Amino acid sequence: MISPSLRWAQSIGNTMIEVKFATRFDSPACLDIYDDVVSLVNKTLSISAMCRNDKKLLKYELSIELFEDVRPFSLVDEEDNDLQNKMAEYEAAME
Numbered sequence: 001m002i003s004p005s006l007r008w009a010q011s012i013g014n015t016m017i018e019v020k021f022a023t024r025f026d027s028p029a030c031l032d033i034y035d036d037v038v039s040l041v042n043k044t045l046s047i048s049a050m051c052r053n054d055k056k057l058l059k060y061e062l063s064i065e066l067f068e069d070v071r072p073f074s075l076v077d078e079e080d081n082d083l084q085n086k087m088a089e090y091e092a093a094m095e
Helices: 081-094
Strands: 005-010 015-020 033-041 044-053 056-065
Antiparallel strands (some): 005 015, 033 044, 044 056
Protein backbone atom coordinates (compact mmCIF):
# COMPACT_ATOMS: atom_id res chain seq x y z
CA MET A 1 0.00 0.00 0.00
CA ILE A 2 1.34 3.44 -0.98
CA SER A 3 0.23 6.88 0.19
CA PRO A 4 -0.37 9.24 -2.73
CA SER A 5 1.02 12.77 -2.78
CA LEU A 6 -1.33 15.39 -1.40
CA ARG A 7 -1.67 19.17 -1.56
CA TRP A 8 -4.20 21.01 0.56
CA ALA A 9 -5.49 24.59 0.30
CA GLN A 10 -8.34 26.18 2.17
CA SER A 11 -10.12 29.43 2.81
CA ILE A 12 -13.01 30.22 5.12
CA GLY A 13 -15.58 28.72 2.77
CA ASN A 14 -13.68 26.24 0.58
CA THR A 15 -11.15 23.46 0.77
CA MET A 16 -9.27 22.11 -2.24
CA ILE A 17 -7.37 18.85 -2.12
CA GLU A 18 -5.16 17.72 -4.96
CA VAL A 19 -4.16 14.06 -4.93
CA LYS A 20 -1.48 12.76 -7.27
CA PHE A 21 -1.05 9.01 -7.56
CA ALA A 22 2.72 9.16 -7.18
CA THR A 23 5.08 8.99 -4.22
CA ARG A 24 6.09 12.68 -4.66
CA PHE A 25 4.63 15.64 -6.54
CA ASP A 26 7.81 16.00 -8.58
CA SER A 27 7.69 12.40 -9.84
CA PRO A 28 5.51 11.06 -12.67
CA ALA A 29 1.98 10.05 -11.76
CA CYS A 30 0.41 6.73 -12.51
CA LEU A 31 -1.55 7.01 -15.77
CA ASP A 32 -3.50 3.75 -15.58
CA ILE A 33 -5.79 4.22 -12.55
CA TYR A 34 -8.81 1.99 -11.91
CA ASP A 35 -11.08 0.99 -9.01
CA ASP A 36 -10.83 4.54 -7.62
CA VAL A 37 -13.01 5.35 -4.61
CA VAL A 38 -13.53 8.67 -2.82
CA SER A 39 -15.68 8.74 0.31
CA LEU A 40 -16.46 11.10 3.14
CA VAL A 41 -17.95 9.38 6.17
CA ASN A 42 -18.41 11.38 9.36
CA LYS A 43 -15.02 13.06 9.80
CA THR A 44 -12.92 10.78 7.61
CA LEU A 45 -12.00 11.46 3.99
CA SER A 46 -10.79 8.29 2.25
CA ILE A 47 -9.30 8.00 -1.21
CA SER A 48 -8.06 4.79 -2.80
CA ALA A 49 -7.14 3.57 -6.27
CA MET A 50 -5.33 0.78 -8.03
CA CYS A 51 -2.56 1.59 -10.49
CA ARG A 52 -0.95 -0.44 -13.25
CA ASN A 53 2.63 0.80 -13.60
CA ASP A 54 5.48 -0.96 -15.42
CA LYS A 55 3.65 -4.28 -15.23
CA LYS A 56 3.24 -3.88 -11.46
CA LEU A 57 0.01 -3.43 -9.57
CA LEU A 58 0.14 -0.71 -6.91
CA LYS A 59 -2.55 0.22 -4.42
CA TYR A 60 -2.73 3.84 -3.27
CA GLU A 61 -4.67 4.67 -0.11
CA LEU A 62 -5.16 7.86 1.83
CA SER A 63 -7.29 8.45 4.90
CA ILE A 64 -7.56 11.87 6.54
CA GLU A 65 -9.28 12.41 9.88
CA LEU A 66 -10.88 15.88 9.80
CA PHE A 67 -11.41 18.16 12.78
CA GLU A 68 -15.21 18.33 12.45
CA ASP A 69 -18.00 16.90 10.32
CA VAL A 70 -18.24 18.56 6.91
CA ARG A 71 -20.96 18.99 4.33
CA PRO A 72 -21.08 16.38 1.60
CA PHE A 73 -19.06 17.36 -1.44
CA SER A 74 -19.04 16.74 -5.13
CA LEU A 75 -16.05 15.99 -7.30
CA VAL A 76 -15.29 18.69 -9.82
CA ASP A 77 -14.46 17.84 -13.40
CA GLU A 78 -10.89 18.77 -14.32
CA GLU A 79 -12.22 20.54 -17.41
CA ASP A 80 -14.07 23.07 -15.24
CA ASN A 81 -12.54 26.48 -16.06
CA ASP A 82 -13.31 27.90 -12.62
CA LEU A 83 -11.47 25.02 -10.99
CA GLN A 84 -8.51 25.46 -13.33
CA ASN A 85 -8.36 29.18 -12.46
CA LYS A 86 -8.44 28.40 -8.73
CA MET A 87 -5.74 25.76 -9.11
CA ALA A 88 -3.55 28.21 -11.05
CA GLU A 89 -3.98 30.76 -8.25
CA TYR A 90 -3.13 28.10 -5.66
CA GLU A 91 -0.03 26.94 -7.53
CA ALA A 92 1.14 30.54 -7.96
CA ALA A 93 0.71 31.13 -4.22
CA MET A 94 2.72 27.97 -3.45
CA GLU A 95 5.76 29.21 -5.44
